[in-house]
Amino acid sequence: MAQLEPAAAALHRDALVWDDHGGWAWSGADKLEQLERWRASGIDYLSINAGFDVMPWELTLEATSRYRHWIRTHPEHYLQVETVADIHRARAEGKLALSFDLEGMNALNGDLGMVDLYYRLGVRHMLFAYNRNNAAGGGCHDEDVGLTPFGREVIAEMNRVGMVVDCSHCSWRTSMEAMERSAAPVIYSHANARALWDHERNIRDDQIKACAATGGVVGVTGVGRFLGPDGPTVAHLVEHIDYMVDLIGPDHVGFGMDSVLHVHKPGGGFTRNRDYWPESQYPDGGSGYVRPEDLPHLTQALLDRGYGEAAIRGILGGNFLRIAEQVWK
Numbered sequence: 089m090a091q092l093e094p095a096a097a098a099l100h101r102d103a104l105v106w107d108d109h110g111g112w113a114w115s116g117a118d119k120l121e122q123l124e125r126w127r128a129s130g131i132d133y134l135s136i137n138a139g140f141d142v143m144p145w146e147l148t149l150e151a152t153s154r155y156r157h158w159i160r161t162h163p164e165h166y167l168q169v170e171t172v173a174d175i176h177r178a179r180a181e182g183k184l185a186l187s188f189d190l191e192g193m194n195a196l197n198g199d200l201g202m203v204d205l206y207y208r209l210g211v212r213h214m215l216f217a218y219n220r221n222n223a224a225g226g227g228c229h230d231e232d233v234g235l236t237p238f239g240r241e242v243i244a245e246m247n248r249v250g251m252v253v254d255c256s257h258c259s260w261r262t263s264m265e266a267m268e269r270s271a272a273p274v275i276y277s278h279a280n281a282r283a284l285w286d287h288e289r290n291i292r293d294d295q296i297k298a299c300a301a302t303g304g305v306v307g308v309t310g311v312g313r314f315l316g317p318d319g320p321t322v323a324h325l326v327e328h329i330d331y332m333v334d335l336i337g338p339d340h341v342g343f344g345m346d347s348v349l350h351v352h353k354p355g356g357g358f359t360r361n362r363d364y365w366p367e368s369q370y371p372d373g374g375s376g377y378v379r380p381e382d383l384p385h386l387t388q389a390l391l392d393r394g395y396g397e398a399a400i401r402g403i404l405g406g407n408f409l410r411i412a413e414q415v416w417k
């Protein structure tokens with residue numbers, strides 16, 4: 089990887105760096121000490137995945153409880169975020185600000201009241217369906233269906249409590265209907281451009297434009313499988329950022345890297361449950377993830393591409409911060 093120049097290092101240090109998704113499946117034995125890798129890489133805010141449709145909904149509560157406890161008992165370097173002000177406070181104190189997200193509404197167990205409960209526990213964004221259709225809407229690897237009546241109710245409740253609506257992993261129809269319906273800006277916390285890399289998890293131009301039209305932000309993601317033929321490279325990341333900036337402008341682009349705590353064993357990961365990761369889309373265990381340590385090189389790469397400082401600060405974190413300011417209560 090190219091040398092990091094002083095200007096890039098300084099900008100990366102000075103900018104708010106916001107990673108909108110860390111893709112961990114709660115296992116009960118996660119080494120949360122590894123969060124230091126994010127903090128040491130100049131990341132100021134990280135949303136930790138606390139649950140997804142593949143796991144039983146009760147496990148989401150267990151994960152949230154364990155994460156909260158761990159954060160509370162490691163106050164020297166970490167802060168559980170409740171408000172936007174907490175993010176600024178964490179930065180000023182050199183701490184990593186943390187909150188949670190949910191990948192799929194199986195975590196609600198069919199109960200609308202769970203939206204408010206999860207918000208109080210620190211969940212700040214949630215998507216409808218993880219790859220497969222569920223009681224709320226459609227997933228990206230299933231029949232293309234729209235929102236269900238329950239999914240529509242959940243949007244209204246998310247708008248009410250201040251939880252950000254996320255369309256990652258969803259079907260085309262569900263995402264377009266959600267963006268039409270939400271009263272607040274909608275995001276893709278982690279999705280790349282399908283025009284550049286034709287994978288069902290990536291999103292089409294009309295989805296990217298509809299997201300920006302809500303005032304929202306599309307976060308590109310560092311999952312090698314969704315980036316391109318060379319896997320998890322900063323060069324591929326910048327290609328997806330360039331493409332989206334051309335389409336919707338630099339104020340609507342960010343990232344959710346989906347970096348994992350531990351690398352799956354060969355043959356593990358995407359091959360472990362073919363219902364959620366179909367073989368046609370995930371022929372093997374995957375090609376890895378962009379690491380937190382790579383992110384300063386993203387800042388370097390954007391400078392090298394001629395991006396101005398204001399645009400870079402927005403992409404690194406300012407744009408997702410704006411969404412939090414507008415939506416969180």
Ligand SMILES: [Zn+2]
Binds near residue numbers: 111
């Ligand atoms: Zn995901």
